[in-house]
Amino acid sequence: MRKVRVNIKDKSGGNSYDIIIGSGVLKSFSQFYDTSKCSSVALVVDKALLNQEWYKTLLSSNDFKQSQKVKFIEISGAESVKNVDGLSYLWHEFQKSGLDRKSLVVILGGGAILDLAGFAASTYMRGVAFIHVPTTLLSQVDASIGGKLAINLGEFKNLVGSFAQPKAVIIDLETLVALPYREFVAGIAEIVKHGLIYDRKYLSLLEKTPLKQNDQERLMDIITRSCEIKSEVVSLDETEDGLRKTLNFGHTAGHALESLSKKTNYPLLHGEAISLGMLVETEISKLIGFISQDDVNLVRSVLQIQGLPVKLEFSIDLKEAHRIMLSDKKNVASKIKWSLLEKLGKATFDVEVETSVVEKAFEVI
Ligand SMILES: NC(=O)c1ccc[n+]([C@@H]2O[C@H](COP(=O)([O-])OP(=O)(O)OC[C@H]3O[C@@H](n4cnc5c(N)ncnc54)[C@H](O)[C@@H]3O)[C@@H](O)[C@H]2O)c1
Ligand SMILES: [Zn+2]
Numbered sequence: 001m002r003k004v005r006v007n008i009k010d011k012s013g014g015n016s017y018d019i020i021i022g023s024g025v026l027k028s029f030s031q032f033y034d035t036s037k038c039s040s041v042a043l044v045v046d047k048a049l050l051n052q053e054w055y056k057t058l059l060s061s062n063d064f065k066q067s068q069k070v071k072f073i074e075i076s077g078a079e080s081v082k083n084v085d086g087l088s089y090l091w092h093e094f095q096k097s098g099l100d101r102k103s104l105v106v107i108l109g110g111g112a113i114l115d116l117a118g119f120a121a122s123t124y125m126r127g128v129a130f131i132h133v134p135t136t137l138l139s140q141v142d143a144s145i146g147g148k149l150a151i152n153l154g155e156f157k158n159l160v161g162s163f164a165q166p167k168a169v170i171i172d173l174e175t176l177v178a179l180p181y182r183e184f185v186a187g188i189a190e191i192v193k194h195g196l197i198y199d200r201k202y203l204s205l206l207e208k209t210p211l212k213q214n215d216q217e218r219l220m221d222i223i224t225r226s227c228e229i230k231s232e233v234v235s236l237d238e239t240e241d242g243l244r245k246t247l248n249f250g251h252t253a254g255h256a257l258e259s260l261s262k263k264t265n266y267p268l269l270h271g272e273a274i275s276l277g278m279l280v281e282t283e284i285s286k287l288i289g290f291i292s293q294d295d296v297n298l299v300r301s302v303l304q305i306q307g308l309p310v311k312l313e314f315s316i317d318l319k320e321a322h323r324i325m326l327s328d329k330k331n332v333a334s335k336i337k338w339s340l341l342e343k344l345g346k347a348t349f350d351v352e353v354e355t356s357v358v359e360k361a362f363e364v365i
Helices: 025-032 053-060 084-096 111-126 137-143 181-198 200-204 216-236 243-248 251-261 270-287 293-305 318-326 355-364
Strands: 002-006 017-022 041-046 070-075 104-109 129-134 148-153 156-163 168-172 338-343 346-351
Touching: 002 216, 017 025, 017 216, 025 053, 025 168, 041 084, 041 111, 070 084, 070 111, 084 111, 084 148, 104 111, 111 129, 111 137, 111 148, 111 156, 129 137, 137 181, 137 216, 168 216, 181 200, 181 216, 181 243, 181 270, 181 293, 181 338, 181 346, 216 243, 243 251, 243 338, 243 346, 251 270, 251 318, 251 338, 270 293, 270 338, 270 355, 318 355
Parallel strands: 017 168, 041 070, 041 104, 104 129, 129 168
Antiparallel strands: 002 017, 148 156, 338 346
């Protein structure tokens, strides 16, 4: 078992927490959080998980076996529930379950459920404690850490949300066993991103061999290092005034591609769009003189080795892509602010780039 501390620099230090990483750790839930001090526990769970073996085992553990104190809220785990209706559903379920300010919400699911139910918990009665139990690779290395919570508003992703930290994040590698392979690979994109923006040596661990879903030993090392990187960045800049913006590398172009792909026969998963977005933004970094063609080739090769897309399967209208990128909430005064690579292993942020350079960079995919 590994433990990574997320230090949040509030006055009391009371919002800092641990990420627990291990295989079978959910069975020992009470070791990591003492539920006896809570008035009740609500378990919000993605319906896709109900028949999985590890979930059935969890239900028979002392912390979660059927009792007056434990309430179960099942919800579909798709991005389509991450909206005002999903939020309202959860608030009503919390109310029907009799949650109060001493209750705990334990959230099991991928990033969509963690974002939605975390936001619901952080706003219900002005904030009920919650724990994230991420069950996709992407949410284990990214969405569960850092306290950004949000829902989508119509077509606008993550437009309404808040910052609130969980009491703990518990990552159980057993939850990955039945994750669809395509979802698993998509999660690797954020791992590659961590190497590219923060740790050249870490990137080299991904250069030669694909990460395998059943290689628990390697996964443990990789997930731990990614959690360390994300938590170091978040600890230094919780509210994204500076360094945290580097985590957006690949996401300006990536979000536009993700959004455009939804209108085609090739809808991209978030991680797949980020793979393509990182390649475009690596090319921009080269075109403005930060990095070399060899660096671009290496980034392409790492993504390919890990099974991530490096070529677009559909054509895009660059003007439309530009419009979407301009509407990104990271921008200020109608200027796109790019997070780019200064070199492999180090990113910078708030860079402005000529439109012609951006358009040229899209040719790389
Ligand atoms: N808050 C943040 O900092 C942050 C960071 C990155 C991404 N996100 C958000 O995360 C979301 C994407 O998350 P995701 O990639 O985890 O996808 P997801 O939550 O949409 O889950 C993908 C699919 O996998 C299923 N699933 C989840 N766990 C499973 C398991 N163990 N076995 C089988 N199926 C399982 C889900 O039901 C769903 O169908 C997006 O909404 C994104 O905006 C948030
Ligand atoms: Zn992402």
